[in-house]
Amino acid sequence: MLRWLAPFLLATLLPAQALAWGSLGHRIVAVAAAHDLPPGPAAWFNGAEADLTAHAMDPDHWKGRDHLEGPRHYLDCELYGGPASVPRDPAVARARLGPEAFLLAGQVPWVVLERVDRLAQAFRAGDAGAVRVEAARLSHYVGDLSVPLHTTTNHNGELSGQHGIHHRWESGLVEDLVRKGGWRPPVRAIRRLDDVPGAPWAWLADSHALVPGVLAADLEAAGRPEPAPTWRSHAYWQVFLDLQGRQVERQLDVAAVRTAQLILEAWHRAGEPPAPASR
Ligand SMILES: [Zn+2]
Ligand SMILES: [Zn+2]
Incomplete structure (x- = not known):
């Protein structure tokens, strides 16, 4: 009975968490990552912008048909006592929280590593x-891991009376940045990561440390005490962009660099193959 019931319960609980960088943010990260690659792996991505943008949102689209997909996009650090306390071995993490709580707590760092393997196979x-396709999907999960609110139980401000902050930060601000200045991440010269298995955990801690600043900026922009629950004025957006716009740019930028580093890693694991000649 319990085994039958659990998937149903999960399915009813998960949709509220089923958010991600807006599609614009994910597409920016996927394309920028390809631009950061050194010549060897970059040759695989000549003229790939359409493919990358077409598949950068694939993992979000899977949520509708797979009730276990939603938690692959986040990890609620507090459930383990903070980012440094999350066991890197998923079996240990599962034993710590119990199987159902483990599923709900999210898995994005492990999913990132698994996606690197898939890309290496390709x-x-x-x-x-x-x-x-695999690089675009990898970029999605790396992008989500780089969003502060994907690392906390206060995913959408539900614990602090800031409902809707998730969308305001990762979609509203990105759209503002691009609309106002046509912003794109700068092209970076990247190098291979020293510690690939440890990298998603470092990125998790990095993102989680930004959560208090995101929440404080939202409150400051809204003007204390907190006004209407969801609607935000033009003045709100001006102040929120002023306070968090640079942070959003930085997270898009690091997500692109991190994705490129993992693409480089996958290419290296595969024996640094030359790109097939285009026909
Ligand atoms: Zn999100
Ligand atoms: Zn996502």
């Missing part, structure tokens, strides 16, 4: 189409 197979 490079090994010499399948340029699969490389592009």
Whole structure:
């Protein structure tokens, strides 16, 4: 009975968490990552912008048909006692929280590592189409891991009376930045990561440390005490952009760099294959 009931319960609980960088943010990260690559792996992505943007949102679209997909996009650090206390071994984490709480607490750092393996397989197979699709999907999870509110139980301000902050930060501000200045991440020269298995955990801690600043900026922009529950004025957006716009730019920028570093890692694991000749 319990085994039958659990998936149903999960399905009813998860949709509230089923948010992500707006599609604009994810597409920016996927394309910028390809621009950061050194020539060897970059050759696999010549003219790939359409493929990357077409598949950067695939993991969000899977949520509708797979009730376990939602938690692959976040990790609620507080449930483990903070980012430094999350066991890196998923079996240990599962034993710590129990199987159902483990599923609900989120899995994004583990999913990022698993996606690097899939991308390496695509490079090994010499399948340029699969490389592009897998790289775009990897960029999605790295992007989500780089969003502060994807690392906290206060995912959408529900614990602090700031309902809707999730969308305001990761979609509203991104759209403002792009609309106002056509902002794109700068192209970076990247190098291989020293510690690939540890990298998503460092990124998790980095994102989680930004949560208090995101929440404080939202309150400051809204003017204390907190006004209407969801609606925000033009003045709110001006102040919120002023306070958090640079942070949003930084997170998009680091998400692109991190994705590029992991693409480089996957290409290296596959034996640094040359790109197939285009026909
Ligand atoms: Zn989100
Ligand atoms: Zn997502």
